[in-house]
Amino acid sequence: MKTVEKIADMKRLRQQLTGDIGFVPTMGYLHEGHLSLVRQAKTENPSIVVSIFVNPTQFGPQEDFKNYPRDTKRDLTMLEKEKTDIVFMPSVTEMYPPGFSSWVEVEKLTRQLEGASRPGHFRGVTTVVAKLFNIVQPTRAYFGQKDAQQIAVISKMAADLDMNTEVIALPTIREPDGLAMSSRNTYLNPAERRAATILYHALTLAQKLWFEGERNAERLRQQMTDLIQREPLATVDYVSIANSKTLDELEIVTPPVLLSMAVKIGKTRLIDNIVFR
Amino acid sequence: MKTVEKIADMKRLRQQLTGDIGFVPTMGYLHEGHLSLVRQAKTENPSIVVSIFVNPTQFGPQEDFKNYPRDTKRDLTMLEKEKTDIVFMPSVTEMYPPGFSSWVEVEKLTRQLEGASRPGHFRGVTTVVAKLFNIVQPTRAYFGQKDAQQIAVISKMAADLDMNTEVIALPTIREPDGLAMSSRNTYLNPAERRAATILYHALTLAQKLWFEGERNAERLRQQMTDLIQREPLATVDYVSIANSKTLDELEIVTPPVLLSMAVKIGKTRLIDNIVFR
Numbered sequence: 001m002k003t004v005e006k007i008a009d010m011k012r013l014r015q016q017l018t019g020d021i022g023f024v025p026t027m028g029y030l031h032e033g034h035l036s037l038v039r040q041a042k043t044e045n046p047s048i049v050v051s052i053f054v055n056p057t058q059f060g061p062q063e064d065f066k067n068y069p070r071d072t073k074r075d076l077t078m079l080e081k082e083k084t085d086i087v088f089m090p091s092v093t094e095m096y097p098p099g100f101s102s103w104v105e106v107e108k109l110t111r112q113l114e115g116a117s118r119p120g121h122f123r124g125v126t127t128v129v130a131k132l133f134n135i136v137q138p139t140r141a142y143f144g145q146k147d148a149q150q151i152a153v154i155s156k157m158a159a160d161l162d163m164n165t166e167v168i169a170l171p172t173i174r175e176p177d178g179l180a181m182s183s184r185n186t187y188l189n190p191a192e193r194r195a196a197t198i199l200y201h202a203l204t205l206a207q208k209l210w211f212e213g214e215r216n217a218e219r220l221r222q223q224m225t226d227l228i229q230r231e232p233l234a235t236v237d238y239v240s241i242a243n244s245k246t247l248d249e250l251e252i253v254t255p256p257v258l259l260s261m262a263v264k265i266g267k268t269r270l271i272d273n274i275v276f277r
Numbered sequence: 278m279k280t281v282e283k284i285a286d287m288k289r290l291r292q293q294l295t296g297d298i299g300f301v302p303t304m305g306y307l308h309e310g311h312l313s314l315v316r317q318a319k320t321e322n323p324s325i326v327v328s329i330f331v332n333p334t335q336f337g338p339q340e341d342f343k344n345y346p347r348d349t350k351r352d353l354t355m356l357e358k359e360k361t362d363i364v365f366m367p368s369v370t371e372m373y374p375p376g377f378s379s380w381v382e383v384e385k386l387t388r389q390l391e392g393a394s395r396p397g398h399f400r401g402v403t404t405v406v407a408k409l410f411n412i413v414q415p416t417r418a419y420f421g422q423k424d425a426q427q428i429a430v431i432s433k434m435a436a437d438l439d440m441n442t443e444v445i446a447l448p449t450i451r452e453p454d455g456l457a458m459s460s461r462n463t464y465l466n467p468a469e470r471r472a473a474t475i476l477y478h479a480l481t482l483a484q485k486l487w488f489e490g491e492r493n494a495e496r497l498r499q500q501m502t503d504l505i506q507r508e509p510l511a512t513v514d515y516v517s518i519a520n521s522k523t524l525d526e527l528e529i530v531t532p533p534v535l536l537s538m539a540v541k542i543g544k545t546r547l548i549d550n551i552v553f554r
Contacts, residue, residue, distance in 0.1 A: 007439055101384040102403075102437035108378045126379075127438075134439040160379035161404075162284055162411040 001080050003087045007095075010088045010135050017085075020045040023138030023165070025129060028052040028089075029069040029183035030078050033173040037142040038082045040170055049136050050079055051088040053095065058124030069186050088136065095131065104130040104161070106153045112247050114149050114271070117237055117262055125150055126157045133158075133165050141165050146172040146180045148258055148273045152247060172272070174200065180272045187268040195233040196265045199272040202227050202239070206259050210276060217241040217250045220259075228263055237262035237269065244275050278357050280364045284372075287365045287412050294362075297322040300415030300442070302406060305329040305366075306346040306460035307355050310450040314419040315359045317447055326413050327356055328365040330372065335401030346463050365413065372408065381407040381438070383430045389524050391426050391548070394514055394539055402427055403434045410435075410442050418442050423449040423457045425535055425550045429524060449549070451477070457549045464545040472510040473542045476549040479504050479516070483536050487553060494518040494527045497536075505540055514539035514546065521552050 004010045014021070022041030026034050034050075041048045052075055059065035072089065079087055103123055109115075110122040133141065143151050151169045158167050173181045178200030179193075188196055202224040214220055224239045242249050244258035253276070260273035281287045291298070299318030303311050311327075318325045329352055336342035349366065356364055380400055386392075387399040410418065420428050428446045435444050450458045455477030456470075465473055479501040491497055501516045519526050521535035530553070537550035 011439075011441070099385075100437050101386070102434045103382050103384070104379065104407075104438070105382060106379045108376075130381075131437075131439045134441060137441070157379045160377050160408075161381070162288075162408045164288070164411060164414070 020139035022048040023141045024050045027054045031181045033181040049086045055128040192266045198231040235264040297416035299325040300418045301327045304331045308458045310458040326363045332405040469543045475508040512541040
């Protein structure tokens with residue numbers, strides 16, 4: 001496994017690879033969710049590249065960029081076990097040198113949900129992913145379904161800008177009690193960790209009501225919100241029932257539907273979602 | 278010479294090419310300026326691709342997108358003579374299908390000069406060039422120095438976003454009387470065509486004053502503006518003496534300097550520039 005910190009070195013290594021390249025962009029502090037992406041990439045491509053880069057431009061000024069968990073040594077051990085070919089781990093100034101001023105932006109899809117709660121977040125995401133795609137030039141890039149809007153936005157960017165990378169979404173990996181894996185789960189104290197299952201419970205409640213025939217989106221939102229609010233450590237940011245392509249909110253639940261939410265557990269903001277197809 | 282109208286077909290042809298690719302993006306209605314780019318591309322790359330696409334997103338609502346001159350048959354004859362390998366000439370809906378909503382934007386460098394006079398212009402330019410770079414995947418792309426700010430902006434985009442294409446600027450090609458070649462020169466009636474040399478005269482005046490030792494930027498701007506205003510058919514949009522890297526206006530003329538201007542001759546807006554290195 002090679003580790004590379006410079007863009008020019010990554011590009012040089014890339015030129016030496018032939019055949020398909022699978023790419024998993026991460027912010028590090030890896031968990032089973034990331035590893036499931038790496039494993040799938042491994043089955044579909046002769047070479048795989050993983051990036052570790054906590055991208056400052058996708059964090060708001062009040063957000064957790066500085067405190068975002070980092071453990072590169074542990075990450076590299078995990079990636080070595082998965083037989084990763086190259087780990088690209090640039091510094092912030094390598095990716096954003098002084099005077100950096102070019103941005104990739106997706107309109108419309110970025111207005112709602114995470115885009116509404118985190119202004120500028122997706123501009124940071126699309127810009128860094130466009131850069132990484134140009135540096136790594138992957139055949140396929142793998143993202144977790146937990147960040148559903150991110151996948152929609154990146155897919156739209158890749159399609160609109162004619163990028164030569166296939167964007168692949170893979171299922172959310174969960175803890176045994178249903179909590180979606182996230183590097184941010186490490187922020188939770190034991191009581192918060194127990195409370196955090198409320199996101200998954202709200203999604204399973206919605207699924208049950210849907211199977212029972214509920215088609216009124218506002219009633220579903222309300223039931224989910226009510227359930228979450230019964231958890232004293234939880235504060236709802238949003239609960240959304242939207243068309244999974246346009247991300248427009250629905251009145252009548254008509255597949256394909258993205259049910260998604262952002263909930264603060266204590267000071268930790270968590271997101272989760274399911275899709276009805 | 279192959280002509281291609283679909284993005285997928287262009288990408289397929291591209292995959293069959295090996296070795297360096299030279300690329301000349303144009304809006305068609307070709308003149309010697311374009312051909313000089315094609316010829317230089319030809320000397321530096323085994324394969325060359327020329328695109329012809331009048332890009333609607335770089336025209337303002339009051340600008341000349343609809344009336345921009347087009348003559349594809351003549352363009353293709355000229356490109357055939359230059360032994361162009363592939364001409365990519367997509368339709369507007371091929372490049373901007375319904376729902377298109379992704380943009381590439383360069384900040385700072387796009388605020389002044391053309392960016393100030395033509396809001397949104399450079400967002401259209403950078404977006405279409407990013408798309409074309411992804412579709413054609415050229416080793417080198419060639420642009421005329423006449424559009425000096427465009428070159429600065431595209432170079433900045435390519436550097437910031439780690440694109441794999443070298444951006445190359447080649448000298449402005451001029452008519453015997455000094456008028457910079459431009460597809461828009463075709464708009465000029467005979468009297469306007471004669472008046473249009475005033476842009477070049479203003480640049481040569483500045484050069485003369487510079488050689489004589491003038492270092493005060495505002496006096497240079499004033500002398501140039503005065504000269505242009507003596508031409509009854511001319512209206513100054515801007516006359517700029519700026520650092521050629523930052524495009525910030527100068528007080529003292531210190532190389533590298535971009536002297537640039539936009540002038541309306543009748544209803545036709547023309548630009549020209551020279552650089553002191």
